[in-house]
Amino acid sequence: MDVSDLVDTTTGRQKRTIYSNEELYKQELERIFGRCWLFLVHTSQIPKAGDYFRTFMGEDDVIVIRQKDGSIKAFLNSCTHRGNRICRADRGNAKAFTCNYHGWSFAPDGSLAGVPLENEAYFGELDRSKLGLVQVTHVAEYKGLVFGCFDPDAPSLEDYLGDAKFFLDVWLDAMPGGTSLLGETQKMELGSNWKLPVENVCGDGYHLGWAHAGAMSAVQSMDLAGLSVGNSSTNLEGGLSVAGMNGHMALTSLDGISGYAFYPEPKPMMDYLEANRPTAIERLGKVRGEQLWGSQINITIFPNLQFLPGLNWFRVYHPKGPGKLEQWTWAMVENDMPDEMQAAILDNQCLTFGLAGLFDNDDGDNLAACTEQSRGWRTAQMDVFTNMALGRSGPRDGFPGDIAAGLVSEHNQRYFYRRWQEHMQAESWAEVPTYNINSLSVEEPENA
Ligand code: FES
Numbered sequence: 001m002d003v004s005d006l007v008d009t010t011t012g013r014q015k016r017t018i019y020s021n022e023e024l025y026k027q028e029l030e031r032i033f034g035r036c037w038l039f040l041v042h043t044s045q046i047p048k049a050g051d052y053f054r055t056f057m058g059e060d061d062v063i064v065i066r067q068k069d070g071s072i073k074a075f076l077n078s079c080t081h082r083g084n085r086i087c088r089a090d091r092g093n094a095k096a097f098t099c100n101y102h103g104w105s106f107a108p109d110g111s112l113a114g115v116p117l118e119n120e121a122y123f124g125e126l127d128r129s130k131l132g133l134v135q136v137t138h139v140a141e142y143k144g145l146v147f148g149c150f151d152p153d154a155p156s157l158e159d160y161l162g163d164a165k166f167f168l169d170v171w172l173d174a175m176p177g178g179t180s181l182l183g184e185t186q187k188m189e190l191g192s193n194w195k196l197p198v199e200n201v202c203g204d205g206y207h208l209g210w211a212h213a214g215a216m217s218a219v220q221s222m223d224l225a226g227l228s229v230g231n232s233s234t235n236l237e238g239g240l241s242v243a244g245m246n247g248h249m250a251l252t253s254l255d256g257i258s259g260y261a262f263y264p265e266p267k268p269m270m271d272y273l274e275a276n277r278p279t280a281i282e283r284l285g286k287v288r289g290e291q292l293w294g295s296q297i298n299i300t301i302f303p304n305l306q307f308l309p310g311l312n313w314f315r316v317y318h319p320k321g322p323g324k325l326e327q328w329t330w331a332m333v334e335n336d337m338p339d340e341m342q343a344a345i346l347d348n349q350c351l352t353f354g355l356a357g358l359f360d361n362d363d364g365d366n367l368a369a370c371t372e373q374s375r376g377w378r379t380a381q382m383d384v385f386t387n388m389a390l391g392r393s394g395p396r397d398g399f400p401g402d403i404a405a406g407l408v409s410e411h412n413q414r415y416f417y418r419r420w421q422e423h424m425q426a427e428s429w430a431e432v433p434t435y436n437i438n439s440l441s442v443e444e445p446e447n448a
């Protein structure tokens with residue numbers, strides 16, 4: 001389907017049909033979810049051989065499993081006999097996966113290990129070597145984050161992430177002990193098109209002071225030495241909207257502490273930041289160590305991964321049709337953080353962006369209604385707009401990307417829809433442009 005008129009990034013306009021059209025959705029499964037690198041699991045979630053984690057790539061059910069040699073493989077969760085699901089659990093440790101239907105069993109390396117009545121029913125003519133589980137074409141790790149990709153022609157994961165690594169490292173590499181995701185997967189079904197929460201978190205600072213006004217006032221008591229959530233919402237010029245990094249985005253404050261302003265007891269967090277700031281600066285350099293580590297940063301890896309160092313929630317969206325998605329969330333921590341601090345982070349993540357979280361409830365209702373109101377015959381023909389701060393972006397010293405000043409802007413959303421359109425128009429990866437605008441070689445640590 002031709003998408004050239006559905007998005008116009010020069011004026012900041014989208015046709016609402018992109019949130020409801022079935023044909024476009026099928027094209028997204030093929031050209032976006034079938035082509036891009038997709039987040040599968042954090043290495044902390046499958047530490048031992050045989051540990052597995054079940055997830056989705058688009059609508060494809062996938063098992064990600066740690067091998068005996070420590071490597072990680074991923075397979076379609078579908079029996080090669082008649083297609084049944086071979087794994088029903090969300091996670092665990094397995095020596096084999098046995099199909100409930102006729103009993104075929106598969107080893108952790110995906111090979112077909114057992115077939116009931118093999119000689120009697122197949123007369124010894126079954127070629128097991130051709131009937132192993134279908135393997136996800138590429139699996140690769142970036143500092144603890146494991147991604148998979150179905151497209152044999154995709155760029156390497158490092159090239160795919162491009163300059164977004166500058167921001168990823170603020171969480172993944174600030175401290176020597178590495179990172180983990182905490183808790184069981186918090187799954188929520190939402191009646192929203194998958195693109196709406198992604199564009200909301202990637203760039204929409206505009207809704208903070210309005211949609212979240214109630215939640216904001218509920219946490220107003222959490223003032224800390226002049227910093228309060230209320231101040232953050234009015235001080236929206238104090239951040240950056242960063243895009244133009246291969247379709248990935250960051251929306252960031254620059255104060256080095258605002259991510260922790262929502263905590264009921266922020267002092268231990270502030271003490272941790274202060275004690276470890278020199279380490280972060282040594283490892284990440286001055287710009288990121290001083291201005292980004294500890295700040296609230298919304299990071300988006302196209303198409304469906306988002307996480308917020310500082311507020312410490314990590315989330316992937318799985319599409320379930322044009323008007324439905326599953327949102328999976330975990331709490332993210334640095335392994336160097338004391339146990340009590342990690343527990344406080346998990347608590348706070350549940351309070352703010354968990355299943356009954358104050359902020360998620362505000363967003364969920366708005367996003368579901370935006371989807372619902374784009375389904376009608378007449379409304380589907382209407383436009384919606386992301387035209388705020390058009391033409392007001394450029395480079396900034398010390399940062400990669402095309403940058404619009406401030407947190408209230410629709411700059412990042414325009415880049416998100418641009419990337420969507422680029423993928424939807426391209427027949428293959430060869431036609432997908434690569435761009436890391438105003439790329440900089442990542443700042444060398446000063447003390448290295
Ligand atoms: Fe799995 Fe038949 S469908 S063994």
Ligand code: FE
Nearest residue numbers: 207212359363
């Ligand atoms: Fe929100």
